[in-house]
Amino acid sequence: MKQYFNLSQAAVQQIAKTYGTPTLVLSLEQIARNYSFLTEHMPGVKLYYAVKSNPDERIVRTLAGLGSCFDVASDGEILMLSDMGIEPERIVYANPIKTSGGLEIARQKGIHSFTFDSESEIGKIANVLPGATVLLRIKVDNPRALVDLNKKFGAAPDEALDLLRKARAKGLDAAGLCFHVGSQSTSSEAYLAALQICRGLFDQAAADGFQFRLLDIGGGFPIPTGTQKIDVAAMTDEIYASLKANFPGIEIWAEPGRFICGTAMSLITRVIGTQRRNNQQWYFLDEGLYGTFSGIIFDHWIYDMETFKNGAEIMATFAGPSCDSLDVLYRDKLTVPLEMDDLILVRNCGAYSSASATTFNGFAKAKIVVWEKICEEMIDYKSLPNAG
Numbered sequence: 300m301k302q303y304f305n306l307s308q309a310a311v312q313q314i315a316k317t318y319g320t321p322t323l324v325l326s327l328e329q330i331a332r333n334y335s336f337l338t339e340h341m342p343g344v345k346l347y348y349a350v351k352s353n354p355d356e357r358i359v360r361t362l363a364g365l366g367s368c369f370d371v372a373s374d375g376e377i378l379m380l381s382d383m384g385i386e387p388e389r390i391v392y393a394n395p396i397k398t399s400g401g402l403e404i405a406r407q408k409g410i411h412s413f414t415f416d417s418e419s420e421i422g423k424i425a426n427v428l429p430g431a432t433v434l435l436r437i438k439v440d441n442p443r444a445l446v447d448l449n450k451k452f453g454a455a456p457d458e459a460l461d462l463l464r465k466a467r468a469k470g471l472d473a474a475g476l477c478f479h480v481g482s483q484s485t486s487s488e489a490y491l492a493a494l495q496i497c498r499g500l501f502d503q504a505a506a507d508g509f510q511f512r513l514l515d516i517g518g519g520f521p522i523p524t525g526t527q528k529i530d531v532a533a534m535t536d537e538i539y540a541s542l543k544a545n546f547p548g549i550e551i552w553a554e555p556g557r558f559i560c561g562t563a564m565s566l567i568t569r570v571i572g573t574q575r576r577n578n579q580q581w582y583f584l585d586e587g588l589y590g591t592f593s594g595i596i597f598d599h600w601i602y603d604m605e606t607f608k609n610g611a612e613i614m615a616t617f618a619g620p621s622c623d624s625l626d627v628l629y630r631d632k633l634t635v636p637l638e639m640d641d642l643i644l645v646r647n648c649g650a651y652s653s654a655s656a657t658t659f660n661g662f663a664k665a666k667i668v669v670w671e672k673i674c675e676e677m678i679d680y681k682s683l684p685n686a687g
């Protein structure tokens with residue numbers, strides 16, 4: 300059974316007292332555990348952490364120290380990694396649509412690996428980075444993913460050979476394929492189907508003179524939700540078995556984002572207003588849709604709220620602190636009745652949450668404190684169990 304970072308009620312109270320709210324608590328040990336889990340279940344697969352899921356420098360440094368590589372989406376992410384001393388060989392620029400500024404920064408920083416899924420991208424890459432290594436992103440349908448990226452990205456398998464030939468004709472090093480089954484994919488099914496498609500395309504490409512050496516299976520690895528426990532060990536073991544059987548001698552990459560950072564962060568927020576309106580109870584929190592809860596909109600995530608209270612549940616509306624009427628987190632949500640100043644713990648909110656938070660209305664982004672650091676620095680915390 301995988302161990303997850305969890306804060307006890309006593310720890311939540313102590314952190315709220317020391318740092319105020321809203322505060323995000325980050326466990327770098329959990330980041331390391333998540334990284335090791337994937338390397339243990341898929342040995343030899345090179346992991347490129349998807350920086351977009353949570354670009355916190357402490358996460359990136361922890362992973363860099365463990366030998367991770369990185370998947371970037373923009374010039375900003377390239378510059379951040381480069382400033383941290385991460386070598387260009389450890390970076391793949393895996394946004395199928397790159398800006399000219401992004402390509403120029405990639406050139407300046409010595410990045411050599413890219414993905415593409417269209418003819419227009421071939422010309423762009425070849426002009427700025429002649430001879431660059433490119434992976435063709437294949438579209439793999441997976442309506443069961445929480446975030447289906449294949450509505451926006453990926454070449455249809457029957458266009459693949461034509462695009463690969465065009466990349467080769469432009470002098471690019473067409474070295475293999477990549478795909479992304481969609482974020483929070485809860486079974487191995489979509490991966491196994493994608494691997495079969497890729498196997499067929501590897502064969503067609505070989506017959507056409509390509510010598511493929513790389514396959515990038517993207518991200519999508521899931522984390523548990525309030526309502527769903529997922530056997531990621533069984534899932535990754537099945538994916539790994541298929542990789543071994545179908546792609547001997549091929550270097551395999553993966554681009555996990557959510558799986559690495561999702562379970563490593565928890566939010567502590569507080570009730571700052573209560574009202575009864577239209578016969579329903581409203582609770583206003585000091586963190587909202589424009590902050591950490593931005594994942595409700597951008598990531599379609601349903602956050603689990605722990606109130607540490609018992610009692611008969613009522614239907615309530617939860618809203619954020621801004622003056623915008625859009626800033627409502629949940630309507631008709633079952634909860635035990637709350638009072639002013641009550642603390643709420645939101646677990647597993649490390650992915651696509653603080654990454655898309657804004658300072659709209661002048662609210663600062665929730666501060667992020669590192670659990671292991673505060674335990675180390677403050678004697679009081681050592682007595683507080685990590686409830687995990």
Ligand SMILES: Cc1ncc(COP(=O)(O)O)c(C=O)c1O
Pocket residue numbers: 349352370393394448479481482483517518519520554555556557558650
């Ligand atoms: C190209 C690419 N790779 C990796 C990821 C990370 O996906 P996940 O967080 O589902 O692991 C994403 C997410 O959007 C992506 O676009």
